[in-house]
Every structure is written in structure tokens, then in C-alpha cells.
Amino acid sequence: MxxxxxxxxxxxxxxxxxxxxxxxxxxxxxxxxxxxxxxxxxxxxxxxxxxxxxxxxxxxxxxxxxxxxxxxxATFELPDDLPPVDIDWSSYAGKRIQLPWYMLSVLAMVNGGHSVLMHGTEGHTPGRVYTSEVLEYLGLPIAGSLDEAAAQIRENKFAYVPLEVMSPTLRDMINLRPVLGLRSPVHSFSRMLNPLNAKTVMVGIFHRGFMDIHAGAAQMMGMENMGVFRGEGGEVERRPNKPTQVWMTHGDDEPVVETWPQLLPDGHQPPDEEMDLKRLVDVWTGKEEDSYAMASITGTIAVTLRTMGKAGSMAEAEEMAQTIWAARDKGFLPLKA
Known part of the structure; x- marks a missing residue:
């Protein structure tokens, strides 16, 4: 040229x-x-x-x-035989103020019989705890390919695949953040990739004003079910100390917008200074009781169930979420003792 x-x-x-x-x-x-x-x-x-x-x-x-x-x-190398996936769960933000309680929401959903594919990336913003670190701590595998992720879904109903496995180029583009000084659109649309064509896509965002954009994109993409809300730290995690507006789409129907109530009476939750991942294990096994963690975990499950169409109302979704959490097998998956 x-x-x-x-x-x-x-x-x-x-x-x-x-x-x-x-x-x-x-x-x-x-x-x-x-x-x-x-x-x-x-x-x-x-x-x-x-x-x-x-x-x-x-x-x-x-x-x-x-x-x-x-x-x-269009660039993904997909398995020849895709397993049925109930929920696509994106995780691109990382946590710095509260522990990633969404991880226990996911494990409880899987324990309850729902298959979940998580995907995300890490390291683009210093000082955060990312999903891959949590999985390594819990002794859970990280898929090295979409074929491997599909096999893990078939075997355990759960898999996590990093963005660099799906698209190394996108990972490189996300890592331009410290070079360019700002986040890029990659942070937004990566949450919508749904690589194994799950029936329900869950999206957490941090910035205001993006829920209608994600909802509109989901309609254009023909997603069966999609839920997006401002989650704690930008992850798919309900903030129990604040009301939560959730945008849900089902195919090309107009979005359904619901404001879920604040779950805890005290609107202020102090930052977790230690971010000790052992507390995830202690809460899962019942060794530790934490009202914020419980509300976050079950509240996130409830929003997911409602997005999936499993519950006809917010109240029904909350009740179902409590049942799923209470019925969990506390020894499910190789959680550390």
C-alpha cells in the first residue's frame, strides 16, 4: 500500500x-x-x-x-457438539471493596442443577481480586480452550474460560487501558460474548447509563434472556445496601425494567480491608454468618432466576433463592476446608 x-x-x-x-x-x-x-x-x-x-x-x-x-x-473455534448451558456469567471488573460473593451465588446455582459458563479477564486494573484468583484458591479448574470448557460443563455443570483463551487480541486491547488512560468498548461488549450460546446472559456493569445500551444490544443479538444491572464493583453481584434497577430482555421484546428493593436497613457497608478469600469458604460451609454476604449471595441468585424466567415476581425469586442457598451441598466442589 x-x-x-x-x-x-x-x-x-x-x-x-x-x-x-x-x-x-x-x-x-x-x-x-x-x-x-x-x-x-x-x-x-x-x-x-x-x-x-x-x-x-x-x-x-x-x-x-x-x-x-x-x-x-464469528472468530471463535467452537466445539462440534455444544453442551446445553443455562447461564452465561461475565466477570471482567474485579473486586476491591467487597469480596466476590457472586462466586458463591454461581456455585449455589450450579449445585442446584443449573449449568454456568463464566468468562472474564484480570490484571487490567491493579489492586483488585479477579475470578481467576478465586477459582485457583478454591481449587477449581480454568479452561484452556472452549472445547475444554464444554467438557467441564458436561462433567460438572461449570466452567470458566479466560478472555485470552477466547480471543488473545481482545485481551491485548483491554490491556491498553493504562496506555490510553481510559477503558475501551472492549470492557463493555466482552460481557455480551456468550461463547457457548447460553439461554440466559447475566451482565454486571459499573458506570451509570449503560443498561439501556446492553439491553438494546441483546435485542439486536436475539438473546433469549439477558439481565443487566449496576453490580458491586461492576460485577454480576447485587448490592444489598442499595436499591437495584435491573433491565431484562427476552428475545426482541421490549426490555422489562424492575427496581429491586434494598435488602439491608443500613445503607452503608464499610470496605473489606483484608479481602481474605478464606471467608468465602467459611460462609459457604456455614462456619461464618455474615448478613451482607448472605443478602448479596441470595439477592444475586434471585435476580438471575427472575431473568431466566424461573420466577414470576421479585418476591417469588427471593424465596426461590433462599431455598437454593439453604439446600446447597456444603461439600460440593473442592472447596478448601
């Missing part, structure tokens, strides 16, 4: 960077094409940085989130 020849990817940068009066959102088709080009290595570093930051400045549209996720899905 000569200096005078326009680079094929430059058209996408131009769409986003033409100024306030001429810039526009990428269409679903443009977004998908752009992401496929990025993942094939068909853009130069300058274009990647400009593209990501122009999107960040403009803020992503549902068509872009959906297109980027679909473009990434």
Missing part, C-alpha cells in the same frame, strides 16, 4: 471522527466488519488507538456493542 492509498480500516475511524455535526454511530454491519478486521490483524496500531478512544468519547451505541460481539463470536 502506497502513502497515497487509503487504508481499508480508515473508513471506520473517519465515521467516528468527523466532528460533532457529521460523526455518527456505526451500524450493526459496520461494527461487525470493523471488529472482524481488528481481530484478523488488519488495522495498524495508530488506527486501533484512535478507533477505541473515539468510541469511548462518543460512547457506544447498542448497534456497536452488538456488532462488536457478533464480530468476535
Amino acid at each position: 502506497t502513502a497515497q492509498t487509503q487504508h481499508p480500516f480508515s473508513k471506520f475511524v473517519a465515521i467516528l471522527g468527523r466532528g460533532k455535526t457529521k460523526q455518527r454511530h456505526l451500524t450493526l454491519e459496520e461494527s461487525r466488519e470493523a471488529m472482524e478486521m481488528l481481530l484478523r490483524g488488519e488495522a495498524v496500531p495508530e488506527q486501533i488507538g484512535a478507533f477505541l478512544m473515539l468510541l469511548r468519547l462518543k460512547e457506544e451505541a447498542p448497534s456497536e456493542i452488538a456488532g462488536f460481539a457478533m464480530g468476535t463470536q
Whole structure:
């Protein structure tokens, strides 16, 4: 390509960077094409940085989130025989103020017979506890491929696959955060990847104003069930000391928006200064009782059940969640004693 020849990817940068009066959102088709080009290595570093930051400045549209996720899905090497997966659980934020109680929500759901695929990444923000660290502490495996994840789902109804296994290029793009100084759209659409085509997709976010974007993307992608809410630290974890607004979509139907009540009377929860993972084991086995942890765990299960269509109301979902937690096998999975 000569200096005078326009680079094929430059058209996408131009769409986003033409100024306030001429810039526009990428269409679903443009977004998908752009992401496929990025993942094939068909853009130069300058274009990647400009593209990501122009999107960040403009803020992503549902068509872009959906297109980027679909473009990434097209690159996955999927198993020939996909196992049935009930819940896709994204985990990309990490925890720094409270322990990752969502992990016990997931294990309780699995113990109750629901298959769960988790996916995420770690290390992009210092000082946080990520899912992979928790799994290693608990002695649970981390899949090295989607084939391996599928096999673990068949055997144990649970698997965790890192983003770098699904797409090393996306992991590299997320790791540009300290270089660019801001998060990129990769943090948003990675939560929507649903690599094994689960029936229900659970999404936790941190920033306000993104729930309608994720809901719109889920509609465009034809997701059977999707639930998104502002979770503690940005993870799929209900904050029991605050009301929680949940956006749910079912296919291309209009989103259902519900505000779940605050579960604890005291709205202030002090930060966990130690973040000792042993407490996860102690709460699971019943050795320790913690009202915040219990409310977070069962509250998260309730939102998930409601999103799945298993409960006809918030009250019914809360009751079912309590039953699932109470019925857990305290020796299920190789939890440390």
C-alpha cells in the first residue's frame, strides 16, 4: 500500500471522527466488519488507538456493542457438539471493596442443577481480586480452550474460560487501558460474548447509563434472556445496601425494567480491608454468618432466576433463592476446608 492509498480500516475511524455535526454511530454491519478486521490483524496500531478512544468519547451505541460481539463470536473455534448451558456469567471488573460473593451465588446455582459458563479477564486494573484468583484458591479448574470448557460443563455443570483463551487480541486491547488512560468498548461488549450460546446472559456493569445500551444490544443479538444491572464493583453481584434497577430482555421484546428493593436497613457497608478469600469458604460451609454476604449471595441468585424466567415476581425469586442457598451441598466442589 502506497502513502497515497487509503487504508481499508480508515473508513471506520473517519465515521467516528468527523466532528460533532457529521460523526455518527456505526451500524450493526459496520461494527461487525470493523471488529472482524481488528481481530484478523488488519488495522495498524495508530488506527486501533484512535478507533477505541473515539468510541469511548462518543460512547457506544447498542448497534456497536452488538456488532462488536457478533464480530468476535464469528472468530471463535467452537466445539462440534455444544453442551446445553443455562447461564452465561461475565466477570471482567474485579473486586476491591467487597469480596466476590457472586462466586458463591454461581456455585449455589450450579449445585442446584443449573449449568454456568463464566468468562472474564484480570490484571487490567491493579489492586483488585479477579475470578481467576478465586477459582485457583478454591481449587477449581480454568479452561484452556472452549472445547475444554464444554467438557467441564458436561462433567460438572461449570466452567470458566479466560478472555485470552477466547480471543488473545481482545485481551491485548483491554490491556491498553493504562496506555490510553481510559477503558475501551472492549470492557463493555466482552460481557455480551456468550461463547457457548447460553439461554440466559447475566451482565454486571459499573458506570451509570449503560443498561439501556446492553439491553438494546441483546435485542439486536436475539438473546433469549439477558439481565443487566449496576453490580458491586461492576460485577454480576447485587448490592444489598442499595436499591437495584435491573433491565431484562427476552428475545426482541421490549426490555422489562424492575427496581429491586434494598435488602439491608443500613445503607452503608464499610470496605473489606483484608479481602481474605478464606471467608468465602467459611460462609459457604456455614462456619461464618455474615448478613451482607448472605443478602448479596441470595439477592444475586434471585435476580438471575427472575431473568431466566424461573420466577414470576421479585418476591417469588427471593424465596426461590433462599431455598437454593439453604439446600446447597456444603461439600460440593473442592472447596478448601
